[in-house]
Amino acid sequence: MTKPIAPARAKPSHKVPKPEAGYHHGELQEALIAASEAILAEQGAEGFTLREAARRAGVSPAAPSHHFGNAQGLLTEVAIRGYAALAGALRDAASRKQGAREKLHAQGLAYVEFALKHPGRFQMMFANKRLVADDPRLRQASRAAGHEFEIIIAELVGGTPRQAKTAAAAAWSTVHGFAKLALEDKFGPVKSEAGDRKIMTTLNHVLNYLWPASR
Amino acid sequence: MTKPIAPARAKPSHKVPKPEAGYHHGELQEALIAASEAILAEQGAEGFTLREAARRAGVSPAAPSHHFGNAQGLLTEVAIRGYAALAGALRDAASRKQGAREKLHAQGLAYVEFALKHPGRFQMMFANKRLVADDPRLRQASRAAGHEFEIIIAELVGGTPRQAKTAAAAAWSTVHGFAKLALEDKFGPVKSEAGDRKIMTTLNHVLNYLWPASR
DNA sequence: TATCTATCTTAACACTGTTTAGATTGACCG
DNA sequence: CGGTCAATCTAAACAGTGTTAAGATAGATA
Incomplete structure (x- = not known):
């Protein structure tokens, strides 16, 4: 039932995603997107916050900016x-x-x-x-x-x-x-x-x- | 072009629609509603903030709560x-x-x-x-x-x-x-x-x- | 092995809405 | 006329928010 939504091009080229990393998350983009969708599903559009998405992905509030620029970019x-x-x-x-x-x-x-x-x-x-x-x-x-x-x-x-x-x-x-x-x-x-x-x-x-x- | 949408009543320019500003505003409800409509017209729905409405009405951020309970009440x-x-x-x-x-x-x-x-x-x-x-x-x-x-x-x-x-x-x-x-x-x-x-x-x-x- | 660069954190800043306690005022009432 | 009182507003604080700057860390590269 769940069909691939993203375009076929997937990984950031050089590395295979490691599930458990330390300082580096490894799949932060995907994790943030998934967290955002979860928030939207649970709380609706008004309930979304960037900090909560970061929290769910297990990173600091500033981390998303490196991948999406700002909240609008992630959304x-x-x-x-x-x-x-x-x-x-x-x-x-x-x-x-x-x-x-x-x-x-x-x-x-x-x-x-x-x-x-x-x-x-x-x-x-x-x-x-x-x-x-x-x-x-x-x-x-x-x-x-x-x-x-x-x-x-x-x-x-x-x-x-x-x-x-x-x-x-x-x-x-x-x-x-x-x-x-x-x-x-x-x-x-x-x-x-x-x-x-x-x-x-x-x-x-x-x-x-x-x-x-x-x- | 701009037709009065609110009841024909008041013409609240930003400050003191009534006699000299005292401790009491006098027409705060109307002033807050007018300010809110102005913000919505200028900035759109996402641009509204309660504090800005209070600012335009010339009162403290806590003042609206006495008349509308909270931001939802005013809106x-x-x-x-x-x-x-x-x-x-x-x-x-x-x-x-x-x-x-x-x-x-x-x-x-x-x-x-x-x-x-x-x-x-x-x-x-x-x-x-x-x-x-x-x-x-x-x-x-x-x-x-x-x-x-x-x-x-x-x-x-x-x-x-x-x-x-x-x-x-x-x-x-x-x-x-x-x-x-x-x-x-x-x-x-x-x-x-x-x-x-x-x-x-x-x-x-x-x-x-x-x-x-x-x- | 040393360096480099992407990635992430910490800390701070300027905002937000709301609450609490207190100050001021106008109105009612003896 | 004067005193009380409720309505009205302020000041200050709190817990949030998004964003930025500076620094730490680690993985990849040379």
Whole structure:
């Protein structure tokens, strides 16, 4: 189930990661990213602190700066992986269905499911002010996720590229808005399993309303 | 251009809106709310600090606590007024048009216009973790804004209340998602006047696509 | 083996929100 | 008119935060 999220290029070239080191951590980047994701999962986007991430990785508060520059740099890395995971989820969802409408529908469900399952990460991915918003890799990761929508939309609406772009913006806006509103409890409590199910059926109705079979 | 969003009442320039500064401020609540809105307008939601609001109101950092309890309490008050302003904008926009579809369309434009014009306040209104999320007045203000959509939607779709609820969720999700994505630069830069205009025409296309004349 | 450089720590700085105790004030009430 | 009292605000402190500068350590290299 856990698919490799990071690009294939992995290690800092020269050495094999040693689990137990002394002064040198060995895998500090990965440890900090993992710690950050854990904090986001436990405490949400507002709960993240750089010091806590360092604490969990077992290093001093100043250590992260050598690898990520600052907190925004670390969070940017987390967001990039988040976008990759989201793109993967969208691709997977579409691949399991046949017919453009069914694919789009499945993508919409997958998008909101991702948001509800990883609220902290999701919120952080769209918090430009806490990221290095103009990082090329971040921008590309975001575009790649959006592209997953455009692929299916192009299949669905045929028309000019301009029209496809419009339709893709419409689809993305709808599911993104729904996810955001749901996370702020605008469609009822979201903490419980039952709450989540109710929200997902509401989403189902919304998608059927906006993209009926006739489209 | 800048329309008074707060009740027409006071004109608190930074200091001493009232007679000579004494030990008592006299209108501290209003001054703090105005200061907070100014910070949100200048620095965005992430730029707000309680101390800066106190500074602008000319009081000590501890003063706000006597009126609002804590930072969340102050921001909750700001958010309540924000929702009232949003509801007013939606009502105004609808009242200027005839026909349910035109009204809904105008509301969608007004919603995004509000978000682009007051990004800091808008983001804060939907940042539950920074507010007293279960404050009854806040919840009611939020529901009142959402209700503006439901009124028009009921006019448009006729059907069962359940169907109207679905359609309202769809409309709200779409414009909210569009606004949020636009504020995170997903539809291009949003700082310039030209950027905003381009975004609004994109929104126009989206609304025409999702709510065509035939609905 | 000696040096070099990446990595990490220690310590400090300027912030933040919140709490406690005390000072000041205006208003009520005899 | 004068005294009490509650409301209002300040001062000071505390535990946090992100970031930086200077120095220690260790792994790799020559």
